[in-house]
Amino acid sequence: xxWKVLLEQAPSGGMTYLGWLASGLFWTLAxxxxxxVIAFAVGSxxxxxxxxxxxxxxxxxxxxxxLFRNIPLLVQMFLWYFVMPEVIPKDWGDWLKQDxxxxxxxxxxxxxxxxxxxxxxxxxxxxxxxxVAEQVRSGIQSLPRGQTSAGLxxxxxLPQVYRHVTLPMAYRIIxxxxxxxxxxxxxxxxxxxxxxxxxLTAQSxxxxxxxxxxxxxxxxxxLIYIAITMTVIFAMRALEKxxxxxxxxxxxxxH
Amino acid sequence: xxDLRAVSKWFGTFQVLKDCTTRVAKGEVVVVCGPSGSGKSTxxxxxxxxxxxxxxxxxxxGISVGDPRTNLPxxxxxxxxxxxxxxxxxxxxxxxxxxxxxxxxxGRSREEAEAKGLKLLDRVGLLSQKDKFPGQLSGGxxxxxxxxxxLSMDPIAMLFDEPTSALDPEMINEVLxxxxxxxxxxxxxxxxxxxxxxxxxxxxxxxxxxxxxxxxDCPKDDFFGSPRSERAQAFLSKILHH
Ligand SMILES: Nc1ncnc2c1ncn2[C@@H]1O[C@H](COP(=O)(O)OP(=O)(O)O)[C@@H](O)[C@H]1O
Ligand SMILES: [Mg+2]
Numbered sequence: 001x002x003w004k005v006l007l008e009q010a011p012s013g014g015m016t017y018l019g020w021l022a023s024g025l026f027w028t029l030a031x032x033x034x035x036x037v038i039a040f041a042v043g044s045x046x047x048x049x050x051x052x053x054x055x056x057x058x059x060x061x062x063x064x065x066x067l068f069r070n071i072p073l074l075v076q077m078f079l080w081y082f083v084m085p086e087v088i089p090k091d092w093g094d095w096l097k098q099d100x101x102x103x104x105x106x107x108x109x110x111x112x113x114x115x116x117x118x119x120x121x122x123x124x125x126x127x128x129x130x131x132v133a134e135q136v137r138s139g140i141q142s143l144p145r146g147q148t149s150a151g152l153x154x155x156x157x158l159p160q161v162y163r164h165v166t167l168p169m170a171y172r173i174i175x176x177x178x179x180x181x182x183x184x185x186x187x188x189x190x191x192x193x194x195x196x197x198x199x200l201t202a203q204s205x206x207x208x209x210x211x212x213x214x215x216x217x218x219x220x221x222x223l224i225y226i227a228i229t230m231t232v233i234f235a236m237r238a239l240e241k242x243x244x245x246x247x248x249x250x251x252x253x254x255h
Numbered sequence: 256x257x258d259l260r261a262v263s264k265w266f267g268t269f270q271v272l273k274d275c276t277t278r279v280a281k282g283e284v285v286v287v288c289g290p291s292g293s294g295k296s297t298x299x300x301x302x303x304x305x306x307x308x309x310x311x312x313x314x315x316x317g318i319s320v321g322d323p324r325t326n327l328p329x330x331x332x333x334x335x336x337x338x339x340x341x342x343x344x345x346x347x348x349x350x351x352x353x354x355x356x357x358x359x360x361x362g363r364s365r366e367e368a369e370a371k372g373l374k375l376l377d378r379v380g381l382l383s384q385k386d387k388f389p390g391q392l393s394g395g396x397x398x399x400x401x402x403x404x405x406l407s408m409d410p411i412a413m414l415f416d417e418p419t420s421a422l423d424p425e426m427i428n429e430v431l432x433x434x435x436x437x438x439x440x441x442x443x444x445x446x447x448x449x450x451x452x453x454x455x456x457x458x459x460x461x462x463x464x465x466x467x468x469x470x471x472d473c474p475k476d477d478f479f480g481s482p483r484s485e486r487a488q489a490f491l492s493k494i495l496h497h
Contacts, residue, residue: 149305150342154408155332155360164355168346245346247390 005213006220013108017207017217023107024203025224031120031189031199036182038125043132048162050137061133068130073191076127081119081195108203112196120192128185135177139170172243179236183229200224256281256412256443257302262311264297271297272308273467279412284444286454286475289464290490295447298464299414302445303327303334316411332360335405335413339421341397343389349376349400350385353407361408368407375403379433395426402433412443419450449494455479463487 006018013019049061068076085093100114143166151161171178193202204221208214257279264272271294279285287295300306302313304320304327313320318330343352353372357363363371376382379399381392389397398418405413415434419427431453438444438457448454454461454475461478463471463486471478471487478487 144340144342146338146340146342147344149300150336150338150344152305152328153303153331153334153336153338154356154404155328156356157328160359164359165344169344172346245390246388247392248345248388 001216002213003216005211005216006207008211010207011210015107017211020108020203020207021200021220021224024198024200024221025228026107027117027192027197027199028186028189028201029228031117031124031192031197032182032186034121035124035128035185035189038121039128039132039181039185042126042129044136044167046129046133047136047140048167050133051140052158065130065133068127069134073123073127073188074194077120077123077191077195080123081116084119085115108198111198116192116196119195120189120197124185124188124192128181128188131181131184132178135174135181136170139174140166142173143169169245172240172245175236175240175243179233182236183232186228186232187225256283256316257445258312258314259298259302260312260314262298262301262308262313264301264306264308264310271467272301274311275464275467275469276311277462277469277472279443279445281443282441283459284438284442284446284457285460285462286458287445287447287462287464288449288451288454288490288494289470293464294467295464296416299416299445299447302414303331303336305336328360332356332408333411335402335408335410337398337401337405337413337415337418339417341389341394341401341421343397343401343404345389347388348385349381349387349389349392352389352400353404356404357407372403372407375406376400378406379403380429393426394422395429398422398426398430399433402430402437406437412445413437415444415446415448417447417449419448451479451491451495463490465490 006021007016009015010017010020013023015023046061046064049057050065052058071079085096087093096115096118100118102109102113147165147169148161151165152158156164189199190201192199193205198206200221204217208217211217259275259277262272262275263270275294275298277285287299289295297306301308302315302320304325308321311321315330315334318325320327320330343349344355347355350369350372353376354365354368357368357371358365373382373385376385379402381396381399381403384392384396384400389400392400402418418434419430422430427450431450434444434446434453435457446453446458458475460473461471461475462469463478463484465486470484473483479491
């Protein structure tokens with residue numbers, strides 16, 4: 001084993017191999033965080049839509065979930081990156097592929113463009129949204145039906161009932177499965193390497209190719225993934241404690 | 256005040272309400288009873304539009320509940336409703352439960368809403384619990400808070416759907432006491448309950464339902480004196496002798 005290799009100067013980027021790993025970690029986190037924002041926002045809207053008393057909204061939301069959940073992630077990655085620019089008007093497609101500004105000041109961005117990053121974020125975000133939507137839906141449906149009735153009975157509108165009554169409880173209930181959805185985005189972000197985003201896995205592969213220290217390169221990446229996962233789990237546990245409802249015992253659904 | 260005219264409702268092909276006609280005048284207390292599954296909850300929830308119905312009409316203070324142009328949230332804000340399972344909002348403190356709708360629906364200021372809420376909390380004897388959460392209260396206490404929450408909206412009428420049937424026996428009276436007091440103050444009330452003691456004490460009329468139909472609708476004394484239908488007699492003897 002030769003861990004010192006990580007401190008050697010790397011052939012590009014003006015940094016050590018450790019710097020490559022750090023840059024890879026940066027992009028992994030950037031892709032994950034941006035994708036999570038999309039997944040959370042879109043997933044919440046779609047999940048709520050699956051529970052409203054409006055057949056058209058429920059149908060559209062169900063179609064979304066089934067579509068995104070049942071196409072393999074890698075296929076979706078290629079659809080966004082390769083196919084999407086070809087099916088939209090040619091000018092727009094060309095702009096996406098060639099003229100999207102590079103994030104030159106960020107580590108290693110010079111080797112891939114903002115389009116690769118954007119496609120990865122859209123793909124992961126919208127795919128995970130379908131999973132988040134299911135969590136949100138099940139969270140809402142696990143609440144007693146009488147909660148919605150009580151909210152309506154006191155004069156709140158249906159949107160107000162969601163905002164003040166159902167969603168605050170539903171989000172609390174689904175913190176554990178949402179944690180695992182976030183970790184899934186984090187781990188799935190490695191598929192972004194297939195369209196050229198130099199995230200953590202791509203960087204460790206690059207290091208192993210340059211230095212032939214395969215074991216060290218991938219062990220380092222593994223440890224970084226584990227460290228981040230642990231951090232997220234602890235943070236979410238802390239959040240769960242912080243928002244815990246005094247005296248609340250989870251009840252069954254129904255009414 | 257509450258006027259039901261030939262209300263019918265179907266769940267698919269199953270008819271839950273069959274031509275139900277009755278009324279609750281201002282200041283009147285009407286008790287609705289009947290076997291489980293006879294449609295009592297469906298009927299009382301139709302009154303504030305929580306259960307839509309396909310035929311007939313319901314008027315509350317002259318406003319048609321079934322009319323699609325009716326502003327239901329506005330109408331509901333003035334009809335208090337108390338549920339079997341209390342349905343306090345578990346993630347909010349007792350004070351927040353009492354003020355939420357006053358602020359969001361009636362547009363009262365936070366201070367005004369809190370003053371009103373705490374006054375009513377005091378009235379149901381639970382002022383000391385104002386900073387607790389629903390899960391930290393007993394069932395009877397939760398139901399008293401739920402009544403205070405409904406009253407905080409200054410309702411013109413109160414609907415109760417089996418308010419004591421989820422309670423342990425020793426807590427039933429603390430809730431009934433609050434309801435009796437409310438009735439004696441002249442509140443218009445429609446109460447689904449099997450507590451015949453309550454009915455005897457404060458009801459003006461008793462409505463007996465079976466299989467979605469209103470079988471009896473008569474003054475309290477007539478009901479307890481000589482219920483006209485066999486079904487009502489059978490029901491009464493069953494719940495009184497157990
Ligand atoms: N959402 C529903 N879908 C189908 N049937 C229902 C629904 N809600 C209630 N019912 C049926 O309607 C009947 C009346 O119910 P309900 O009004 O709750 O009776 P009660 O309150 O008198 O016990 C019951 O037979 C019940 O099974
Ligand atoms: Mg019922």
